[in-house]
Structure formats: structure tokens, C-alpha cells
Amino acid sequence: MLKCPSWRCLKGLWGFLGLIGYYCPLVAGYKPICSISYQAIAQRCISCDPEAEEAFKYLKQAMVSILILSLPDFCKPFILETDAFGSEVATVLTQGKGLVAYFSQTLSDSAQRKSMRTVKNIPKYAPAQFYIDNVLHRIKEKKIMALKPFVDRLGYDNVPPEINRLRCRVNYHALKFLPEIEQMADLLVSRMRNRTGSSNPYMALHLRFEKGMVGLSFCDFVGTREEKARMAEYRKKEWPRRYKNGSHLWQLALQKRKEGRCPLEPGEVAVILRAMGYPKETQIYVASGQVYGGQNRMAPLRNMFPNLVTKEELASKDELAAFRKHVTSLAALDFLVCLKSDVFVMTHGGNFAKLIIGARRYMGHRQKSIKPDKGLMSKSFGDPYMGWATFVEDVVVTHQTRTGLPEETFPNYDLWENPLTPCMCKA
Structure with a gap:
């Protein structure tokens, strides 16, 4: 050698x-x-x-x-x-x-450029001082930075008012989209409003019933034994620590359903909307990934509201081809179409829906944003003796205060969903 x-x-x-x-x-x-x-x-x-x-x-x-x-000894520190x-x-x-x-x-x-402009391992709900000490000087130097992970990074406790106001500027003023995304979203909105040949209002439904969401929820849903067995295997593979041996999941699913922590099924959404008085002719834009169960799961919703479309049905493959390269671009289209809708309906939590409701409140809460009471609905759906008239009354009364009107904030309240006190009230 x-x-x-x-x-x-x-x-x-x-x-x-x-x-x-x-x-x-x-x-x-x-x-x-x-x-x-x-x-x-x-x-x-x-x-x-x-x-x-x-x-x-x-x-x-x-x-x-x-x-x-040396051979490692896993009983000793490294x-x-x-x-x-x-x-x-x-x-x-x-x-x-x-x-x-x-x-x-x-x-x-590319990795060097990315690492220079990325701040990683930011703790969840970090205080504002953490960003002042660890992030601010890098932003001043690089002008633009990426934070990873990004969700729920800034806390809510003892945050100075000026920082919360800055949050609002970021959410509702600094948030911008690429011109081609804005143009495509405007085109989709125009097509929604003119589907019948004349200008009509439309509803946007954020349907969170993808396979990943259904699995992660660990809730029980209507389905055959084969479907339930496949879902159990999927959960066991993806979340083995939570799944354990599966013996505790039935009781857990019942408890989560009673507490309103399970995603609404498409059929449940259809019944709630009909009870609220929305007619069969309502134009509905569905913002969703691939629905778990496919067309069979969507059938009750589509039968009760046949004028139901997705962006894939409003636009051609060629028109959407450029946006399919990035999943976030497709999500941005859904976000803008939902934001500009006359009525927005969320079916489960998540930052997407919360930010839309917050933005609509911030802009003056002139457009209705419906947040179903899933806990109460689970009780109504589970009552075999409740008639339709009683169910309609319960739905209407319950959701009179769940249509996107401003709410009083309190500590640890999600600022994205309700920006009233920190953003809109002036001393």
C-alpha cells in the first residue's frame, strides 16, 4: 500500500x-x-x-x-x-x-444553501424570547429563513401584545401566493359561481376523511368486517405504540366519539347540512385528499347534494398539471377557493380549517363559517328514537353560535382560529 x-x-x-x-x-x-x-x-x-x-x-x-x-455496548453511554x-x-x-x-x-x-437558511429543532410552544435570541439575528443576516418544524412553534402564554399583532400581520397580510396560484384559484371560484349559467353562491366543504386521518384518529366508522380488519392492520403498522394489542381500542373509540374528537363521515355531514336547511341544489366545492372508502363512502353525500365538485372536476388535467408537482400548490388552491366561498364548513380540526375561519373572522365575519358540534351530533346520531323534526331543532339551535362569529379569547386559545382580541381590538 x-x-x-x-x-x-x-x-x-x-x-x-x-x-x-x-x-x-x-x-x-x-x-x-x-x-x-x-x-x-x-x-x-x-x-x-x-x-x-x-x-x-x-x-x-x-x-x-x-x-x-470497538463493538458497541448498549448498556453504556455513547x-x-x-x-x-x-x-x-x-x-x-x-x-x-x-x-x-x-x-x-x-x-x-443545494444542501448548503438550504442548511444556511433553515432553523431546525425549534421546541414546540417556544416563548417569544427564544426567537429573539436564536432566530432574529439569522433572519436579519439571511433576510429569509425556513423554520423546521413549523406548526405550533410559538407559545400562547405571556406573549407580548406586539408579538401577537405581528402574528396577525403574518397570517392575514404577509401571506401571499404565487401569481399563477392566485389566477387558477380565481378561475375555479368563477366556475363555481357560474356552474348553472348564472351567478350563484357556493359552499366550500373541507372534508377530512383521508385514510391517514381515519387511521390516526383511532375512531370507529361504519364499514364491513373486512374494511375494519384492513384498517386495524394499517394502524398496527403505522402506529404500533398506540395500537399495542388492539384490545383497548374499542373503548377508546367510543370515548373519542362522545367527546367529539372523531372526523365526521361524508354521510353524517350530508345529514347535518340538510338539517340546517341547505337544499339539494346547493353548489358545494369539496376540498379534500382521496376520501377513505372512495365513491362508496361519498355516495350518501353526493346523493343528497348532487351539485358537488372538486378542483379535478372543475379544471382539466392540463390546467392542473403544473400544480401537481407540489402537493402544497394543490392545497393552496383549495385554501383560496374555501376562503372566498359564501359558506365554509369544516368537518375536523387542523391548521387549514382554523386559518380559513380565522381569516374570515378577521375580514369582518361577513361570510358564514360552520364548525359542527361533533360531540352533540354523536349523541343525536346514536339515539334510535329521535325523530327528524327533533334532530333538525337540535342542529339549528346548537349551531346558532357556531357560524364563525367572533368569540372571546382566553389563555391558550388558538389564535389562528379566533384572532378577535389580539388582532382586532384597539385600545
Whole structure:
């Protein structure tokens, strides 16, 4: 190995790197040192400058003096040391005086740009001071930053009023979409209003009944034994810790249903809307992913409200092709069409629906936003002796105060859904 001559051709360089590549995890700093060689291959040229010669000699010496890795003992603590310089990152895992593993990597240009503009591992419900101390100076330097993860990062307790007002500016003023998304959303809204040949109001229904949502809810829904068995296997695979052996899930599902923490099924939504007085001719835009159960699950809703469409039915494949490249672009279209609807109906929680209701309240609550009382509805649906007239009365009375009117806020209240006090009241 030590007598191996310095490479003078690409074939010889490839052969040397292939020989030692198998042992790269055992050599500290392997990737940064070899980067000169790989750059030579990429450029199709051979360099004999002193830096390349030194790297070549170091690798040959490292191959004959490799430190033997220790077997890990998972009953003892590990020490993980990391370092970064330029475009190189490296880490060493040790245990006591023994080396367990090495790792190093050269970041691509895109990864370098992304890492420079990303703040990661922000704690959930962090105080405002955390952002002032850890994020503000980076935003001033880079001008634009990405926060990961992003949801529920800023807390609600003891937040200065000016910070909450800034939240409102971000939600309802700074939130902008690409021009092509705005134009496509306006086109969808126009088509919704003119589906019958004359201008008509329309309802937007945010239907959260995708397979992932149904599985994550751990609620029980109408279905055959085969469907329930497949869902049980899906939950066991995706959430094994929550699933355990499955014996406790039936009682849990009943409790969540009584507390109103289960997504409404399409058929349940249809019955509630009809009880509220919406006629069969109502134009409904459905904002949803692929509904669990497909057309069979959607049949009761579609039978009671046949004028029900999605963006895929309003626009051609060619018109939506550019937006299918990014799931967030399709969600943005749904967001804008729902925001501009005459009536918005949410069927389950989530930031999408909360932000729409909050924005409509902020703009003066002139448009109705319906948030069904799922807890009360579960009791009504489960009463076999309740007649239609009684059910209609319960629905109407219950939802008189659940149509998007302003509500008084209280500590830990979700600001996105109800921006009244922090955003709209002036001293």
C-alpha cells in the first residue's frame, strides 16, 4: 500500500479509490481528503499539486494504520462528536476510549444553501424570547429563513401584545401566493359561481376523511368486517405504540366519539347540512385528499347534494398539471377557493380549517363559517328514537353560535382560529 505510486491517469485513480473505498468508514476524515481525487475525476483531469500529493500520502498511511472499531455496548453511554468546516460535515461516535463509528459527508450546493437558511429543532410552544435570541439575528443576516418544524412553534402564554399583532400581520397580510396560484384559484371560484349559467353562491366543504386521518384518529366508522380488519392492520403498522394489542381500542373509540374528537363521515355531514336547511341544489366545492372508502363512502353525500365538485372536476388535467408537482400548490388552491366561498364548513380540526375561519373572522365575519358540534351530533346520531323534526331543532339551535362569529379569547386559545382580541381590538 505504501509503495503504491501516485496516480497519473483516471483509470489508476479510480482503481485506488475503489480499493480503499470499502474501508472508508474506518478512516477519520476520509470524505474531505478524498474530495480532491473525486474533483479530479469529475473534471476529467489529473492534478499533481502539493495538496493532492499530501492527501494521497495520508490515505496510504491511513490504510496501514487503521484504528480498529470497538463493538458497541448498549448498556453504556455513547459520546457523539460532530464538526463542520466549509462544505464538509463529520461525526465520530465513541464509547469510553474506544471508537465505534466514523461518518463524514460533503454537502451539495443545494444542501448548503438550504442548511444556511433553515432553523431546525425549534421546541414546540417556544416563548417569544427564544426567537429573539436564536432566530432574529439569522433572519436579519439571511433576510429569509425556513423554520423546521413549523406548526405550533410559538407559545400562547405571556406573549407580548406586539408579538401577537405581528402574528396577525403574518397570517392575514404577509401571506401571499404565487401569481399563477392566485389566477387558477380565481378561475375555479368563477366556475363555481357560474356552474348553472348564472351567478350563484357556493359552499366550500373541507372534508377530512383521508385514510391517514381515519387511521390516526383511532375512531370507529361504519364499514364491513373486512374494511375494519384492513384498517386495524394499517394502524398496527403505522402506529404500533398506540395500537399495542388492539384490545383497548374499542373503548377508546367510543370515548373519542362522545367527546367529539372523531372526523365526521361524508354521510353524517350530508345529514347535518340538510338539517340546517341547505337544499339539494346547493353548489358545494369539496376540498379534500382521496376520501377513505372512495365513491362508496361519498355516495350518501353526493346523493343528497348532487351539485358537488372538486378542483379535478372543475379544471382539466392540463390546467392542473403544473400544480401537481407540489402537493402544497394543490392545497393552496383549495385554501383560496374555501376562503372566498359564501359558506365554509369544516368537518375536523387542523391548521387549514382554523386559518380559513380565522381569516374570515378577521375580514369582518361577513361570510358564514360552520364548525359542527361533533360531540352533540354523536349523541343525536346514536339515539334510535329521535325523530327528524327533533334532530333538525337540535342542529339549528346548537349551531346558532357556531357560524364563525367572533368569540372571546382566553389563555391558550388558538389564535389562528379566533384572532378577535389580539388582532382586532384597539385600545
